[in-house]
Structure formats: structure tokens, C-alpha cells
Amino acid sequence: MTAVLPQRPTGGRLIDQFEYGLDAPICLTWELTYACNLACAHCLSSSGRRDPRELSTAEAEAVIDELQRMQVFYVNVGGGEPTVRPDFWHLLDYAIGHDVGVKFSTNGVKLDKQRAAQLARTDYVDVQISLDGATAEVNDRVRGTGSYATAIRALENLAEAGMKDFKVSVVVTRENAGQLDEFKALTDSFGAQLRITRLRPSGRGADVWDELHPTMAQQKELYHWLLANGDGVLTGDSFFHLSAFGEALPGLNLCGAGRVVCLIDPVGDVYACPFAIHENFLAGNVRSPGGFQRVWQTSDLFTELRSPQTGGACTKCAHFDACRGGCMAAKFFTGLPLDGPDPECVQGYGENALAARDLDLVTPKSHIDHSHKGPVRGQPTLLGMPSIPAKICDESPLAGLDLR
Amino acid sequence: MTGPGTGPVTIPADEVPFDPTVGWRKSPSVALRPEPFGALVYHFGNRKLSFLKSKPLVAVVKALEAHPDVASTLRACDVPEAQHPAYVTALATLSRSQMIERRTP
Ligand code: SF4
Numbered sequence: 001m002t003a004v005l006p007q008r009p010t011g012g013r014l015i016d017q018f019e020y021g022l023d024a025p026i027c028l029t030w031e032l033t034y035a036c037n038l039a040c041a042h043c044l045s046s047s048g049r050r051d052p053r054e055l056s057t058a059e060a061e062a063v064i065d066e067l068q069r070m071q072v073f074y075v076n077v078g079g080g081e082p083t084v085r086p087d088f089w090h091l092l093d094y095a096i097g098h099d100v101g102v103k104f105s106t107n108g109v110k111l112d113k114q115r116a117a118q119l120a121r122t123d124y125v126d127v128q129i130s131l132d133g134a135t136a137e138v139n140d141r142v143r144g145t146g147s148y149a150t151a152i153r154a155l156e157n158l159a160e161a162g163m164k165d166f167k168v169s170v171v172v173t174r175e176n177a178g179q180l181d182e183f184k185a186l187t188d189s190f191g192a193q194l195r196i197t198r199l200r201p202s203g204r205g206a207d208v209w210d211e212l213h214p215t216m217a218q219q220k221e222l223y224h225w226l227l228a229n230g231d232g233v234l235t236g237d238s239f240f241h242l243s244a245f246g247e248a249l250p251g252l253n254l255c256g257a258g259r260v261v262c263l264i265d266p267v268g269d270v271y272a273c274p275f276a277i278h279e280n281f282l283a284g285n286v287r288s289p290g291g292f293q294r295v296w297q298t299s300d301l302f303t304e305l306r307s308p309q310t311g312g313a314c315t316k317c318a319h320f321d322a323c324r325g326g327c328m329a330a331k332f333f334t335g336l337p338l339d340g341p342d343p344e345c346v347q348g349y350g351e352n353a354l355a356a357r358d359l360d361l362v363t364p365k366s367h368i369d370h371s372h373k374g375p376v377r378g379q380p381t382l383l384g385m386p387s388i389p390a391k392i393c394d395e396s397p398l399a400g401l402d403l404r
Numbered sequence: 405m406t407g408p409g410t411g412p413v414t415i416p417a418d419e420v421p422f423d424p425t426v427g428w429r430k431s432p433s434v435a436l437r438p439e440p441f442g443a444l445v446y447h448f449g450n451r452k453l454s455f456l457k458s459k460p461l462v463a464v465v466k467a468l469e470a471h472p473d474v475a476s477t478l479r480a481c482d483v484p485e486a487q488h489p490a491y492v493t494a495l496a497t498l499s500r501s502q503m504i505e506r507r508t509p
């Protein structure tokens with residue numbers, strides 16, 4: 001990086017301001033535990049087993065106090081499966097009591113009728129149920145046998161309890177990309193909202209990305225589907241690389257990593273993005289002096305990320321303003337240069353770049369892996385996977401944000 | 405982009421037009437978080453997030469409460485006369501998203 005960072009402009013578009021970062025994140029994901037009852041093949045955080053160093057209840061409360069001071073008005077809570085933390089419901093109430101709203105993602109395992117009723121009574125909480133197939137057959141292949149039934153039961157309980165605005169959260173894959181209308185119908189039948197996000201090669205997602213990421217033809221269909229149905233569907237702005245097909249999709253077309261997005265992981269480590277759990281994107285830890293605020297505002301990594309991209313192949317592309325070169329994490333974990341095209345670049349440059357990779361290239365692997373070691377009940381059959389754990393795959397970079 | 409704008413908003417047909425001749429205030433459910441370019445605005449009731457893209461606009465929103473109408477607020481905040489219409493438009497947008505509300509006398 002250059003020694004002299006460019007200066008933030010005065011006025012102009014919000015997206016240009018966001019490139020220089022904000023005083024506090026807009027889209028903070030907080031994964032409460034690496035423990036999970038499932039073993040999804042594409043888990044972005046390689047979750048499964050709890051980490052003994054996970055934040056205690058008191059430490060988690062201290063993080064919430066700090067978020068309140070920084071005026072972070074809501075967090076996306078995930079994991080692992082956050083609801084398997086025994087103090088999950090306490091932390092939920094604690095956050096809400098401290099002006100920090102909670103959106104949490106779950107596979108639904110703990111959402112019985114009683115919990116659903118409790119959630120329906122609570123203001124200021126949003127629930128997302130992860131589902132990666134509109135049918136049990138498609139879903140359970142990646143998320144594990146029985147996981148479809150668990151999710152549907154949770155949706156039924158929430159609907160019956162009168163919960164408003166809960167979400168069904170889908171990671172679009174090669175196997176479910178043809179089911180978008182079915183997902184929409186299923187979601188509507190529960191009075192819920194559909195949220196679809198992009199599969200990234202993060203965590204165990206790296207192991208299955210080649211097989212599961214949508215084909216170019218599917219990406220094109222998805223783009224047209226989003227243009228036609230975009231208003232009623234949330235995307236966490238995760239498909240902005242598709243804007244290079246032509247018309248810009250609504251939302252923030254920018255990689256927010258370290259600028260407006262970050263992750264606090266279960267042990268308090270702060271990463272630039274939930275899809276970037278790798279030491280290269282580790283900015284600090286909330287347990288260190290100065291806490292989260294110091295990491296967010298002054299860490300070297302985040303300072304570096306807060307400048308507009310000025311070089312690289314993408315800046316010469318006619319679609320750069322719409323696509324901004326796509327997703328940093330997707331490039332990194334497929335071994336592509338960060339200032340070049342996204343591996344799913346819709347102009348085809350990503351495919352070329354992937355093909356041109358050095359044959360000996362070893363794609364970067366995260367050293368953080370909490371995958372189950374032994375067999376897991378109902379483990380996914382995709383690839384005849386051995387035993388691996390699960391996770392709701394998606395915190396939203398900037399979900400639902402009105403940026404116009 | 406010109407003016408202090410907060411972005412386009414669709415106006416429902418039955419909407420009461422913004423009246424700058426009465427007293428306004430920042431909604432009590434709204435928090436302003438200072439940012440280098442202005443402020444982030446968060447409404448705890450409808451959970452909407454938006455942005456004030458200039459510091460003078462932030463000052464105006466905060467000052468509304470202390471003045472009888474919009475024009476006097478703008479004068480008190482030293483907003484040049486020529487920019488008043490742009491500010492009124494921005495405030496109208498904020499009122500539609502319930503970020504500011506009419507003061508009840
Ligand atoms: S574009 Fe990719 S790396 Fe950037 S914030 Fe989104 S998911 Fe993270």
C-alpha cells in the first residue's frame with residue numbers, strides 16, 4: 001500500500017464516502033459460537049465445534065456495551081448455530097435493552113412454539129431461517145438430512161406465533177438456482193420475506209465452490225430474476241458483481257469489507273468481513289486494550305482497506321463503476337489477485353483468470369477450522385462428504401439498506 | 405449530486421405535503437450518529453437507516469426544535485438564502501420517512 005492515503009472527498013455520492021470507511025460499521029456480523037448441530041457442506045466459517053476461548057457472557061455483554069457507545073444500532077448475529085449458546089436468549093435481551101437490535105440467523109433447531117412466541121413478543125429482533133433448497137432433496141444434500149424439516153417446523157412456529165417480517169435465507173447454488181420461484185412461493189406461504197445471497201468460497205465453501213457456484217447461464221437468469229423480482233426480495237447487496245450484465249442492481253455496489261462491514265468471531269477476533277476468516281484479514285481482537293472501537297477505527301488493516309481502488313485490471317473495465325471488481329473474499333479464496341476480476345465476473349474475465357492460475361497454485365486456506373471431527377447425524381451427502389458441520393451461511397453485507 | 409439531499413422517496417398519494425411554516429423537530433425515536441461526511445440516521449421505530457450527506461444539514465436537523473419554523477432555523481444555521489429550497493426539499497424527504505416530525509404546539 002502507498003504511504004500517503006488519498007483524502008476523503010467532501011460531498012459527492014455516498015458510495016464514494018463509504019469507500020473511505022465510517023466511524024462505526026453499518027453491517028456488523030457477530031458470530032457467537034463455532035458450535036453447530038449441523039455440518040453444512042458450504043459453511044462459511046467452517047463451524048462445528050465450540051472453541052474453548054469463546055467470549056464469556058460477561059465479555060459478550062461488554063461488547064454490546066461498546067456497540068451501544070459507538071451507536072451501532074443493530075448487529076447480524078450468527079455462528080455456528082447461535083441459539084445453541086446457553087446464554088443466547090439472555091444476550092438477545094441484553095442487546096435489545098442496550099439499543100442494539102439483533103438480526104439472527106439460525107437453522108431453526110431451537111425455535112419451538114414457545115421460543116417462537118417469545119420472539120413474536122419482542123420488538124427489535126429479526127430472525128432468518130437458513131434454507132438452501134426449496135425441496136428437502138435439494139436442501140438436505142448440502143445442509144444434511146432432516147435440516148429441511150427442522151427449518152420448515154421453525155417457519156411454521158414463527159408464522160403461527162404471529163411473528164412479523166421473518167426471513168428465509170437462501171444461498172444460491174448451482175443446485176437451487178432453478179428454484180427461485182419455488183423459494184418465493186414457499187416464503188410467501190409463511191408470510192415471510194425471501195432473502196437470497198451469494199455463495200462464496202469461504203470456510204468449507206472453498207471445498208465445494210467449484211461444484212456448487214452457479215454457472216454463467218444461471219448467473220444471467222438470476223440477474224434477470226432479480227431485476228423482475230428485486231423489490232420483494234432481499235439480497236444483502238451480495239450480487240453486485242451481476243450489475244456488470246448491464247443495469248445496476250439496487251443497493252450498495254461496493255465491497256464493504258473493513259469499510260462498512262466487519263465480523264467479530266466467537267473468540268473476539270475482528271475480521272474485515274464474515275466471508276474473510278483468514279489471518280490476512282484479521283484486524284485485531286475485542287479483548288485487546290481499546291476494544292472493538294480501537295480495532296475498527298485505527299487498525300492498520302482497516303485503514304488500508306479504506307481507500308478507493310486505483311489500479312488493477314478491473315479499473316480499465318467499462319463495467320467497473322457498477323461492479324467494482326466484485327467480492328474480495330471470492331477472489332482471495334480462489335487464489336486470484338485482489339485488484340483483478342471476480343472469479344464469477346460476468347464478462348468472463350474471472351473464468352479466464354481461474355484457467356490461467358498457476359497449476360501449482362495452492363489456494364489460501366484458513367487455519368481456523370472448527371469442523372466436526374467425527375461423524376455427524378444426517379451429514380450432507382454432497383460429494384459423499386465425510387463428516388462436517390453446519391451453518392447458516394449468511395450475514396448480509398448491508399442487507400436492506402436504503403442507499404438511494 | 406447537488407444540495408444536501410437524502411435521496412429520492414416515493415410519495416404516497418394521500419401524503420400531507422411538508423409544511424415549512426410550522427415547528428419541526430427530530431423524531432424522539434431517531435438517533436444521529438456523527439460521520440465524517442455528515443451523519444447516519446437511525447429510526448428505532450421503523451428501523452430505517454438513512455444518511456445526512458452534509459454537516460450543515462445535520463446542524464439544521466438538530467436545530468429545528470429551537471425555532472418556530474424552517475426558515476428561521478435555516479437563518480439561525482447560516483444557510484445561504486439561495487440554498488433554502490434545497491434544504492426544504494431535504495427536510496421534506498426526512499419528514500416522509502418520519503425522521504423529523506411536526507412539533508405539537
Ligand atoms: S464483497 Fe465479499 S469481501 Fe466484500 S464485504 Fe461483500 S462478502 Fe465481504
Ligand code: SF4
Nearest residue numbers: 244314317323342345
Ligand atoms: S472485469 Fe472486473 S469490473 Fe469488469 S465486470 Fe469483470 S469483475 Fe467486474
